[in-house]
Amino acid sequence: MAYRQTDKVAARLAETRAAILAAARGLVAEGGFAAVQMSEIAKQAGVATGTLYRYFSSKEALCRELFREVSAREMGMLATIASSHEPASERLVKVLRTFAGRAVKGRRLAYALLAEPVDVNLAEERAFFRRTHAEIFASILEDGIENGEIPNIDVRIAAACIAGAIPTALIGPLAPQSHELDSNPDRVVEEIVKFCLAGVGITLAAGQEQNRERRTVA
Amino acid sequence: MAYRQTDKVAARLAETRAAILAAARGLVAEGGFAAVQMSEIAKQAGVATGTLYRYFSSKEALCRELFREVSAREMGMLATIASSHEPASERLVKVLRTFAGRAVKGRRLAYALLAEPVDVNLAEERAFFRRTHAEIFASILEDGIENGEIPNIDVRIAAACIAGAIPTALIGPLAPQSHELDSNPDRVVEEIVKFCLAGVGITLAAGQEQNRERRTVA
DNA sequence: GCACACCCTGAACCATGGTTCACTTCTTCA
DNA sequence: TGAAGAAGTGAACCATGGTTCAGGGTGTGC
Numbered sequence: 001m002a003y004r005q006t007d008k009v010a011a012r013l014a015e016t017r018a019a020i021l022a023a024a025r026g027l028v029a030e031g032g033f034a035a036v037q038m039s040e041i042a043k044q045a046g047v048a049t050g051t052l053y054r055y056f057s058s059k060e061a062l063c064r065e066l067f068r069e070v071s072a073r074e075m076g077m078l079a080t081i082a083s084s085h086e087p088a089s090e091r092l093v094k095v096l097r098t099f100a101g102r103a104v105k106g107r108r109l110a111y112a113l114l115a116e117p118v119d120v121n122l123a124e125e126r127a128f129f130r131r132t133h134a135e136i137f138a139s140i141l142e143d144g145i146e147n148g149e150i151p152n153i154d155v156r157i158a159a160a161c162i163a164g165a166i167p168t169a170l171i172g173p174l175a176p177q178s179h180e181l182d183s184n185p186d187r188v189v190e191e192i193v194k195f196c197l198a199g200v201g202i203t204l205a206a207g208q209e210q211n212r213e214r215r216t217v218a
Numbered sequence: 219m220a221y222r223q224t225d226k227v228a229a230r231l232a233e234t235r236a237a238i239l240a241a242a243r244g245l246v247a248e249g250g251f252a253a254v255q256m257s258e259i260a261k262q263a264g265v266a267t268g269t270l271y272r273y274f275s276s277k278e279a280l281c282r283e284l285f286r287e288v289s290a291r292e293m294g295m296l297a298t299i300a301s302s303h304e305p306a307s308e309r310l311v312k313v314l315r316t317f318a319g320r321a322v323k324g325r326r327l328a329y330a331l332l333a334e335p336v337d338v339n340l341a342e343e344r345a346f347f348r349r350t351h352a353e354i355f356a357s358i359l360e361d362g363i364e365n366g367e368i369p370n371i372d373v374r375i376a377a378a379c380i381a382g383a384i385p386t387a388l389i390g391p392l393a394p395q396s397h398e399l400d401s402n403p404d405r406v407v408e409e410i411v412k413f414c415l416a417g418v419g420i421t422l423a424a425g426q427e428q429n430r431e432r433r434t435v436a
Numbered sequence: 437g438c439a440c441a442c443c444c445t446g447a448a449c450c451a452t453g454g455t456t457c458a459c460t461t462c463t464t465c466a
Numbered sequence: 467t468g469a470a471g472a473a474g475t476g477a478a479c480c481a482t483g484g485t486t487c488a489g490g491g492t493g494t495g496c
Binding site: 034117118119120123126127128130131134153154156157158159160161162163164165166167168169172173174175176188191192194195196198199200201 | 252335336337338341344345348349352371372374375376377378379380381382383384385386387390391392393394406409410412413414416417418419
Binding site for chain 4: 437438439440442444449453456457460461462463466
């Protein structure tokens with residue numbers, strides 16, 4: 001036995017790996033996946049191009065992992081809210097607000113995750129990401145229908161509509177101007193959430209609305 | 219004056235040009251813009267690669283023109299409906315049904331126009347296309363609000379929601395399985411339209427619903 | 437400190453696919 | 467019919483950017 005990786009080395013490798021992913025994440029946040037080049041990642045991470053291939057078998061693999069890492073956090077947040085024990089309509093409102101709110105705050109990243117033109121392999125990851133969203137929405141809708149909070153609609157279709165409406169209205173060419181989103185993000189988010197809720201037959205109660213107003217002013 | 223283009227030649231050139239665009243359209247309809255290669259277009263059109271460059275300055279120019287040609291037809295149909303003199307809610311229903319219905323029928327093409335990953339220059343064309351949709355929706359909504367058919371909402375945001383919901387729910391990873399769309403396209407379309415109408419505060423009247431039922435059975 | 441395995445390097449390599457261009461073929465018209 | 471200009475050809479060219487690999491450096495265990 002002439003060589004065995006020590007903890008110190010393992011830690012250093014993990015660090016390098018993290019640095020590579022961090023560099024890639026930075027590039028994505030700046031210019032989307034389109035701006036990600038292996039040579040540039042390497043430069044930003046402070047390693048040589050070839051080194052990347054000691055950690056990831058290909059650019060595709062690297063991008064996939066990055067995509068998963070970033071999207072998993074988002075999905076986790078939504079899933080947590082969705083699995084709480086509140087009434088379905090409450091959960092739906094929270095999930096929609098969270099989804100939309102986070103998309104506004106991290107628009108660049110949200111664009112990369114949701115809307116940016118990417119190639120097929122990443123499109124697969126994205127499809128999973130979006131499908132998960134839709135499933136989260138659908139599960140809440142089902143609960144709501146079961147206990148009569150929501151009228152009997154096709155949950156899969158409604159969920160897909162929501163999953164399409166929110167990103168489209170917030171990012172990309174149909175989104176409001178950036179300065180509007182920056183100056184008054186809550187108003188836009190609320191308007192979109194209102195549309196989606198109305199789409200599934202829910203009208204915001206007065207209390208929820210007021211709550212919103214207060215937040216907006218604050 | 220040794221050479222002047224005759225009508226016959228002009229006609230032939232126009233024909234070749236059309237053949238090139240038709241070949242490209244065929245490729246797009248089959249495999250999206252990603253499947254479009256200059257050499258393949260040339261082969262399908264029965265000309266040499268170099269010839270393409272006598273008609274279009276670049277691949278980008280060719281694809282742009284193709285995109286415009288195809289999308290102009292779609293936008294024209296919607297615009298015609300939108301500018302009729304019926305009540306706003308009627309027009310909205312018709313526009314949504316047309317938009318969704320056509321997308322289902324020509325799913326492959328709709329995918330290419332609306333959802334397929336494409337590169338930046340084409341994304342520009344697509345942005346125009348989608349913005350036009352949203353404007354059509356918005357103008358109808360405005361009319362509806364003005365004469366009290368529709369509650370007072372932010373029309374731009376609602377329009378963007380609609381423009382996002384319909385394609386997402388019909389094509390791409392969140393769409394129903396293809397066989398479901400083929401066996402019962404009207405049901406899916408109606409469900410989506412219902413969501414969008416509810417989103418802007420319209421409930422389908424009984425007569426309109428019945429109308430739908432009849433069409434579905436026929 | 438020696439041998440061995442592992443890690444890092446970055447310039448060279450290669451695949452892809454759009455674009456060019458020297459050449460051939462076709463049209464026009466005197 | 468033949469000279470001039472337009473249209474067509476397709477193999478060669480080239481830019482881009484992911485991937486490889488031979489060689490040098492670093493850790494490990496004896």
